[in-house]
Amino acid sequence: MAEPARLGSGAAGASPLDALPRIAARGAPAPADFAAIVAAGMPVVIKGLIGDWVALAAGRHSPGRLNAYLAGMDRGMPVPLMEAPARAEARFAYRADMREFTFTKRNVPLREALARIEALTGQDGAPTAAIQMLPLADAMPGFVRQNPMPLLPADAGPKLWLGGAVKTQTHNDRDHNLACVIAGHRRFLLFPPDQVANLYVGPLDNPPPLSLVDPETPDHDRFPRFGEAMAAARIAFLEPGDALFIPRYWWHHVTSLDPYNAMVNYWWGPPAGEGEEPNNAFLAALLALKHLPPGERAYWQAMFAAHVFGEPEISAGHIPEALRGALGTMRPADRAALRQKIAAAFRK
Numbered sequence: 001m002a003e004p005a006r007l008g009s010g011a012a013g014a015s016p017l018d019a020l021p022r023i024a025a026r027g028a029p030a031p032a033d034f035a036a037i038v039a040a041g042m043p044v045v046i047k048g049l050i051g052d053w054v055a056l057a058a059g060r061h062s063p064g065r066l067n068a069y070l071a072g073m074d075r076g077m078p079v080p081l082m083e084a085p086a087r088a089e090a091r092f093a094y095r096a097d098m099r100e101f102t103f104t105k106r107n108v109p110l111r112e113a114l115a116r117i118e119a120l121t122g123q124d125g126a127p128t129a130a131i132q133m134l135p136l137a138d139a140m141p142g143f144v145r146q147n148p149m150p151l152l153p154a155d156a157g158p159k160l161w162l163g164g165a166v167k168t169q170t171h172n173d174r175d176h177n178l179a180c181v182i183a184g185h186r187r188f189l190l191f192p193p194d195q196v197a198n199l200y201v202g203p204l205d206n207p208p209p210l211s212l213v214d215p216e217t218p219d220h221d222r223f224p225r226f227g228e229a230m231a232a233a234r235i236a237f238l239e240p241g242d243a244l245f246i247p248r249y250w251w252h253h254v255t256s257l258d259p260y261n262a263m264v265n266y267w268w269g270p271p272a273g274e275g276e277e278p279n280n281a282f283l284a285a286l287l288a289l290k291h292l293p294p295g296e297r298a299y300w301q302a303m304f305a306a307h308v309f310g311e312p313e314i315s316a317g318h319i320p321e322a323l324r325g326a327l328g329t330m331r332p333a334d335r336a337a338l339r340q341k342i343a344a345a346f347r348k
Contacts, residue, residue, distance in 0.1 A: 015216055017189055023236040023244070034151045034245075038176060041247045043190050045236050049243040050180045053147040055264070056241055059183030063121070063260040066183055067114045070160075073140040078107035081116065082163075083129045090128040093169035094210055098202050110139070117163050122259045130163025136264070149266060152178065156268035163261065170199060170211035170253040174279065175269040177246040181238045184261030188236040188244055189215055191229050191251040198229035199251060215253050276339070284346075 025045035029037060037044050050056055058069040084092060088102040095102055108116075113131050120126045136143045137157040144158060162183075170191070179188070191199060199211040200223050213223045220227065236244050246252055248269055289300050306315040307327060316327040326338060 015187075017187070017216060017235055020189070020230075020233055020235040023188075023190065023234050029151070031151055037245055038247070043188075043234065043236065043247065043250060044245045045238065046243040046245065048241045049151075050147070050149075050182065050264075051241045053182065053241075055143065055147050055182045055262075059262055060240055063118070063183065066262060067118065070140065070143070070162075071111055071114060073142040074110045075139060075141075076109070077139040079110050079113050079131050079134050079139065081106055081108050081113040081129060082132050083116075083127050084166075085127050086125050088128070089167075090165050091167045091169065091214070092130075093167075093214075094202055094212065098206070098212075114162075117260075121164060128164045128166055130161065130166050132161050132163070134160040136160055147264070149178070149180075152266050152268055156266045158264045158266055161261075161263045161265065164256070165259055165261070166254075166256045168254040170213070170215065170251050171208045172249050172251045173246070173267060174248060175267040176248050177265055177267055178243055179238070179246065179263055179265040180243040181240050182262045182264060183240055184256055184258035185240075186238045186261065186263060187255040187257055188238070188246070189253040189255075190234050190236065190246065192232055193249040193251070195229040195232055195251060198225040200226065211251070211253070276335075 023043045023045050025047055027047055028049045028051075029046065055066065055069060058066040082092065082103045082105050084090065084103040092101065092103050094100075110131075113129075117129045117131070120129050135157055136159065139160075143160075147158075149156070149158065170189070172193070179186075200213055201209045201211055203209060213219070213226050215226075215230070215233075218226050218230075238244055289297060292300070312327070316324050319327065321328055325334075330338070
């Protein structure tokens with residue numbers, strides 16, 4: 001398979017988004033420095049992070065070389081192949097009714113998926129196909145050994161994203177994300193977590209919830225608050241070998257700028273205790289609080305502001321430490337007892 005002509009390489013002027021402020025960039029960090037980056041909670045481009053990867057050398061040579069490299073490690077595990085028709089214009093997003101997505105998903109052998117992507121690459125009016133979220137530790141353990149990531153915990157397994165010039169609609173992740181480009185160029189449009197109300201996100205029960213707004217051609221009449229989100233937006237361009245750290249909950253719209261693109265990403269974060277996943281608490285709050293009368297909602301809003309999101313010494317500093325209970329520092333036994341109490345309440 002010959003090297004296709006590029007659609008873009010992240011050069012300014014290709015899109016209205018390119019003029020946005022850039023995410024800060026730096027060189028590859030030591031593990032301790034990377035821990036400080038994660039703790040700071042801001043996106044960072046890491047130039048040349050995977051410069052010594054075998055997969056990167058294959059991707060820089062040609063799409064055919066990278067495909068052959070991957071196929072040579074195939075263990076026969078089916079891979080998830082997504083495909084969007086030409087009318088979707090390469091956007092992986094909602095359909096008009098928001099009940100389904102513009103793409104279909106089927107599991108096929110790796111070589112079949114690679115052949116399908118190769119056949120569609122660079123073809124005018126063709127569907128857009130991509131392998132997405134393939135767990136490499138299971139499908140290609142040799143890849144993990146040959147392309148290590150020492151900055152992350154061993155259980156942060158890499159996932160492969162490979163295909164055409166896909167535009168993935170704005171979404172976010174519940175874990176930290178390290179996205180590493182091995183072929184093609186990618187543009188990431190990022191929004192801070194607090195912009196959720198300005199992004200017009202779709203149904204939460206049809207995961208992943210996506211923004212309804214096309215950021216390149218936004219309908220400001222339909223989505224009047226989107227301009228506020230754009231005022232807070234930042235942009236990042238990744239070349240082969242580069243990586244982007246995206247803190248959990250940051251919203252991101254991803255554009256693969258070339259006819260053929262490949263990326264490996266890692267999701268990780270501190271594990272929640274049993275029953276302590278924040279999304280579960282959020283769903284429980286929707287169930288219990290959303291439909292209360294206004295006065296009661298105001299009470300619980302104040303309680304959350306004071307005791308969940310406020311400073312502990314302001315909200316509970318007047319109570320002796322031994323008597324603070326859930327408002328103070330809980331021991332493991334205290335947390336377990338509280339989990340049991342909550343679980344019993346929901347079983348009633």
